[in-house]
Amino acid sequence: MPDEPDEPVPLLSVHDEADLIAVRAALEAAGVSFVLQGEHHASLMPGFAGSFVIERKVLVARSDLDRARAALAATPQPTTEGSPLSDAVCPVHERQALSTCSRCGTFLCADCHALGDRAVCEECAGKEAEALRPVRDRLAARRRTFVFVWLLAPLLLALAAALLGRTLGCDEPGPPRLPQRPRW
Numbered sequence: 001m002p003d004e005p006d007e008p009v010p011l012l013s014v015h016d017e018a019d020l021i022a023v024r025a026a027l028e029a030a031g032v033s034f035v036l037q038g039e040h041h042a043s044l045m046p047g048f049a050g051s052f053v054i055e056r057k058v059l060v061a062r063s064d065l066d067r068a069r070a071a072l073a074a075t076p077q078p079t080t081e082g083s084p085l086s087d088a089v090c091p092v093h094e095r096q097a098l099s100t101c102s103r104c105g106t107f108l109c110a111d112c113h114a115l116g117d118r119a120v121c122e123e124c125a126g127k128e129a130e131a132l133r134p135v136r137d138r139l140a141a142r143r144r145t146f147v148f149v150w151l152l153a154p155l156l157l158a159l160a161a162a163l164l165g166r167t168l169g170c171d172e173p174g175p176p177r178l179p180q181r182p183r184w
Helices: 017-030 049-053 062-073 122-131 133-167
Strands: 008-014 034-037 056-061
Touching: 008 017, 008 062, 017 034, 017 056, 017 062, 056 062, 122 133
Parallel strands: none
Antiparallel strands: 008 056, 034 056
16 A cells, blocks of 8 residues: 555654644644644643653654654754843843743743743732632632531531430430320
8 A cells, every 4th residue: 555645654752841832833833734642641640740651742744744854953942142132131130031021021030930831020920829819719718618518517417317316205216206196
């Protein structure tokens, strides 16, 4: 059987999420259609173990294999020389800036602990945490309601049933007896 031009073939395997984002961006920029095999399976494992255990494969059509390899080879590597941040300085640590805050534009250096998926300075991170306080308070109230409804309420009902049984004279085993009406 001859090779089909639209048959998916493996281009490469990716374990790191950052590499996966870079590969995806390069292929999309080159207009190469691709499929990520195992992309969501890694999230099924607890913690970060899925990223290391489950291999994510990038598949492209056989006819696009050379274009995809060329797109990945042409992907520029990040550098700070000549970039807009080459002369920028972090105002907190007075070191060379690597990024900017996504909310206010403040320069951030490597010592700023806010560098991550979305770079945010300490001040903006505090504002976001303060904005989330009502949500956390609502969740805490729901947690207290859950504890009352599912843990304390059944205990209170059992206690009330036991006290009611005692007052009605249901200390003997068997079904409770109702008081008899007097016969006139």
